[in-house]
Amino acid sequence: MPEAVEFRPRTPLPERQDVWWRRPLDESGLRLRERVSAAYTAVYCTPLIAAGVILLALEPLLVPVALVSWLHAWVIPELFAHRGARVVKPLPARAGDGGGPERAARGFLADLLGHRERELQATSGLALARAGLGVWLVGEAGALLVRPGGQRVHCFCARATDPALPRSDRIAHLLLALRQDEVGFATVANHAFAGASWRVRRRLELVQRPALAAARELSRL
Amino acid sequence: MARLVRLDHSGHTELAEWSAGDRLSYERAAELFQDQLGVGYMGVAKLADDSYEQVKELPADVDLVMLRRPIAGG
Numbered sequence: 001m002p003e004a005v006e007f008r009p010r011t012p013l014p015e016r017q018d019v020w021w022r023r024p025l026d027e028s029g030l031r032l033r034e035r036v037s038a039a040y041t042a043v044y045c046t047p048l049i050a051a052g053v054i055l056l057a058l059e060p061l062l063v064p065v066a067l068v069s070w071l072h073a074w075v076i077p078e079l080f081a082h083r084g085a086r087v088v089k090p091l092p093a094r095a096g097d098g099g100g101p102e103r104a105a106r107g108f109l110a111d112l113l114g115h116r117e118r119e120l121q122a123t124s125g126l127a128l129a130r131a132g133l134g135v136w137l138v139g140e141a142g143a144l145l146v147r148p149g150g151q152r153v154h155c156f157c158a159r160a161t162d163p164a165l166p167r168s169d170r171i172a173h174l175l176l177a178l179r180q181d182e183v184g185f186a187t188v189a190n191h192a193f194a195g196a197s198w199r200v201r202r203r204l205e206l207v208q209r210p211a212l213a214a215a216r217e218l219s220r221l
Numbered sequence: 222m223a224r225l226v227r228l229d230h231s232g233h234t235e236l237a238e239w240s241a242g243d244r245l246s247y248e249r250a251a252e253l254f255q256d257q258l259g260v261g262y263m264g265v266a267k268l269a270d271d272s273y274e275q276v277k278e279l280p281a282d283v284d285l286v287m288l289r290r291p292i293a294g295g
Binding site: 160 | 263265275290293
C-alpha cells in the first residue's frame with residue numbers, strides 16, 4: 001500500500017505568483033470594481049446627456065446635435081460591454097478543428113460537467129460552473145461571472161498558455177483552474193468589464209445567450 | 222483503478238493507472254507524474270467530494286489526477 005500523500009486544502013493557484021502585485025480579487029474586490037465601473041460610466045455619460053439638454057434649451061433647432069450627444073452617451077457603455085463580451089467569443093477556426101483531438105477533449109470536458117451543464121456547453125460553447133463568487137460561464141479564452149441576483153456581470157480574459165490545445169481542452173484548463181482556486185482564477189485573469197447583464201447579453205453570440213440566461217437563473221437561487 | 226491523465230494536443234492522454242494495493246503501479250505512475258511536472262505541467266487531483274486540488278506529489282487514494290498547462294490573463 002503506497003503511503004498517503006498529504007493534501008493541503010485550498011492551495012492557491014500557482015499562477016498567482018506570476019501576478020504577485022495584484023491584490024486577490026475576492027468579494028470585496030469585485031464590489032469595488034462594480035462601483036468604479038458604474039462611476040466611470042456616469043463620468044463619461046452625464047456630461048454628454050447634460051450637453052444635449054443644454055443645447056436644446058438654448059436653441060431647439062440644435063436637436064440633431066443634441067441627438068448626437070445622447071447617442072455618444074449610449075454608445076460608450078455599449079463599447080465597454082462589447083469589449084467585455086468579447087472574452088467569450090469563440091476563437092477563430094483552425095486546421096484540425098472537429099478532428100480526433102477535439103472529439104477526445106470534448107469527451108473529457110463533458111466528464112468534468114454535470115448533465116445539464118454538458119448540454120448547455122454543447123450548444124453554447126460555454127461551461128457553466130457555480131462557485132462562491134457567483135455563477136461562471138467559461139469559454140475558450142475567458143469567462144463571465146454572473147453575480148448573485150443576476151444583475152451584474154464581470155468579464156475576465158484568461159487562456160491556457162499552450163496555443164495548440166484543442167478548443168475543449170482550453171475550456172477544461174480554465175475550468176480546472178477555476179475549481180481549484182476561484183479567487184486565484186479571478187486574480188490571474190485580466191478583468192475586462194463589470195456592468196449590467198442586459199448590456200453583456202446584447203453583445204453575446206445568439207447561441208451563447210441561453211447560457212447567460214441559465215447562469216442568471218441559477219444566480220438568483 | 223486510479224488514472225493519471227494529461228490534457229494535451231491529442232485531447233487527453235492516459236499516462237498511467239494504479240491501484241492503492243499495488244505499490245509497483247503507483248511508483249511507476251508517481252515517477253511519470255514527477256517527469257511531467259518537470260516539463261511544466263501542473264497536477265490537479267479530483268477529490269472524493271468533487272473538489273479539485275493542486276498536488277505536487279501523486280496522491281494514492283484518489284480516482285483521477287490530471288496534468289494541465291498553466292493559465293494566464295489574456
